[in-house]
Amino acid sequence: MRLKNKVALVTGAASERSIGWGIARELASDGAAIVINDIPARRNELEERVGQLNAMGANSVMAPSDLTEPAQVEQMIDACIRAFGRLDIVCSNAGMIRWESFLDIKPATLRALVDINVKGNMLVCKAAAEQMIKRGEGGRIVVTSSVQTYFHFPITPVYGATKHAMHIFVGSLALELAPYNITVNHIGPGWVQTQMNDTSPELQTEASIQSQKEAIPLRRAGTTEEMASAVAYFISKEAAYTTGAYLPIDGGLSISKYSY
Numbered sequence: 208m209r210l211k212n213k214v215a216l217v218t219g220a221a222s223e224r225s226i227g228w229g230i231a232r233e234l235a236s237d238g239a240a241i242v243i244n245d246i247p248a249r250r251n252e253l254e255e256r257v258g259q260l261n262a263m264g265a266n267s268v269m270a271p272s273d274l275t276e277p278a279q280v281e282q283m284i285d286a287c288i289r290a291f292g293r294l295d296i297v298c299s300n301a302g303m304i305r306w307e308s309f310l311d312i313k314p315a316t317l318r319a320l321v322d323i324n325v326k327g328n329m330l331v332c333k334a335a336a337e338q339m340i341k342r343g344e345g346g347r348i349v350v351t352s353s354v355q356t357y358f359h360f361p362i363t364p365v366y367g368a369t370k371h372a373m374h375i376f377v378g379s380l381a382l383e384l385a386p387y388n389i390t391v392n393h394i395g396p397g398w399v400q401t402q403m404n405d406t407s408p409e410l411q412t413e414a415s416i417q418s419q420k421e422a423i424p425l426r427r428a429g430t431t432e433e434m435a436s437a438v439a440y441f442i443s444k445e446a447a448y449t450t451g452a453y454l455p456i457d458g459g460l461s462i463s464k465y466s467y
């Protein structure tokens with residue numbers, strides 16, 4: 208129960224197959240009180256996740272906010288304080304992907320990707336950091352970026368750019384928040400079989416799934432538990448002196464022969 212008396216917010220955690228849900232379970236099993244977020248349209252799923260966390264003996268509430276809306280982000284942070292009186296850990300994880308060649312991409316899709324993957328993360332980090340600074344007891348922020356932070360894939364150019372942007376953002380924010388003892392780091396999942404990948408054109412047949420596995424040095428997709436373990440490290444006392452860091456959890460994809 209290393210996180211007893213700590214309060215954690217996890218965004219983008221409605222789906223039972225999601226990385227966010229893996230993170231929420233990991234932190235709850237270590238004793239943290241959990242606020243789980245997703246968009247308002249997924250309220251029912253959030254209710255189910257809260258029920259599951261509470262059945263584990265955790266203390267948890269939901270915050271169905273659209274993170275592209277500044278007022279809703281503020282409401283979510285207020286909900287954390289109303290429910291538990293403090294906020295120690297923020298896992299800014301919500302995101303979206305679209306597989307589309309850049310020449311075909313519609314302005315609305317481009318905007319939606321940037322809105323959640325860049326603006327959403329920034330709004331969450333800003334509101335959370337303000338709260339942590341006000342309380343004066345430090346804090347931990349962990350952003351979920353992607354192996355695409357450094358690794359180029361075709362047909363996801365905007366997604367890749369938004370994830371690379373998070374690397375610069377996390378480093379700069381880490382510098383700005385260091386005087387307040389707030390660390391900021393990011394994890395880079397490789398391939399995890401969440402709903403996000405259900406429509407990936409590269410994962411529609413057994414043969415293409417197999418060829419994706421063969422491109423990964425460890426020859427398999429990662430699990431949500433493995434992503435959550437990396438987050439657990441960044442918020443542990445062992446990582447108290449680590450800030451502005453990037454940890455890929457990708458089975459070696461980013462050091463494979465196809466990387467640069």
Ligand SMILES: NC(=O)c1ccc[n+]([C@@H]2O[C@H](COP(=O)([O-])OP(=O)(O)OC[C@H]3O[C@@H](n4cnc5c(N)ncnc54)[C@H](O)[C@@H]3O)[C@@H](O)[C@H]2O)c1
Pocket residue numbers: 218219220221222224225226227244245246249272273274275300301302303304323327351352353354395396397398399400401402403404
């Ligand atoms: N699955 C992978 O292979 C993979 C690889 C690299 C990075 N990632 C990143 O991991 C994170 C989690 O993705 P996942 O794989 O668990 O997929 P997921 O689709 O299960 O989770 C993402 C969640 O974010 C939520 N979300 C989107 N826009 C939102 C908004 N405006 N406000 C609130 N919530 C919003 C979605 O509703 C969804 O539930 C994402 O940032 C994704 O880019 C995933």
